[in-house]
Amino acid sequence: MLEVFDGKQTYRGGRGKTPFLQIIVFLLLAFLILLICVALIQYTAIGQSNLFSLLLFGVEAASPSLAAILTVLLFRSKSGLGTFLKSRYADHLSVKLILIGLLLPVAVAAVSKLVYCFYFGIVPALGLPSAKKMLILFWALFAEELGWRGFLQEELRPYLNAHAIPLVVGFVWALWHYHFFLSGQMSAPILLFVLGCVADSYLYFALTTAAKGNIVPVSIAHFSANLSINLLLIGPQYDHGSAALYLLYVSCCFVTAAVVYAVVLNRGKSTRNTVL
DSSP: OOOSSSSOOOOTEEEEEOOOHHHHHOOOOOOOHHHHHHHHHHHHHHGGGGGHHHHHHHHHHTTTHHHHHHHHHHHHHHHHHHHHHHHHTTTOOOOOHHHHOOOOOOOOHHHHHHHHHHHTTTTOOOOOOOHHHHHHHHHHHHHHHHIIIIIIIIIHTTTTTTTTHHHHHHHHHHTTTHHHHHTTTTOSHHHHHHHHHHHHHHHHHHHHHHHTTTOOOHHHHHHHEEEEEHHTOGGGGGGGTTOOHHHHHHHHHHHHHHHHHHHHHHHHHHHHHHHH
């Protein structure tokens, strides 16, 4: 299928419309698995065990991907799941896009930190995540993107304008983090966090479109962004409660997403005009 990215016609992975019921089932499963894990951690004896708490947190973090796998199994059988996983992890794998996914979030975080430190005359500081934190960060390589970008984003393409899809996915993705705010584990201002998710969603949409549905680049980008934030100490919890650096970081994410999104959009238009 021809890949065109102009807001009207986009890459669809060679499939027709997905029954909207599959999207509803996916969303219900993603939030239900999350809710069950949170409840087990907070209200049962199992959740008080460090080992089981960590395991449940891993399942909780992977609830979008687990929901995608269960939904595909339910509606498309085992063979459909194999095709789905192959299209998301093996087909159209690009080393160039993987490198972009790895390095771009580091550059955005580093520029934000350096500008902030230069403006306020602060000596840049670095953090070293604990072994447990690093395990959680590495888990981001597999936990979420199969669900958000691999399933929800791609299955919304036949229903929504390409410009609207990242906005919808970004809001859903931000909403999925509600438990972190309710439990006090997230210190970022809610509005800035939501805007950051939307900005990243546009960036990830562009990368996934360029990769023709392959989610390896965005999985690496997600991991790289989380790691950079922790290494460069970006967030109110690292800055005496101030959200100034985080605001600058989110702003840089928006600029970066807009540039990458525009580049992919223009490339799609050029491809269509060449073919026509």
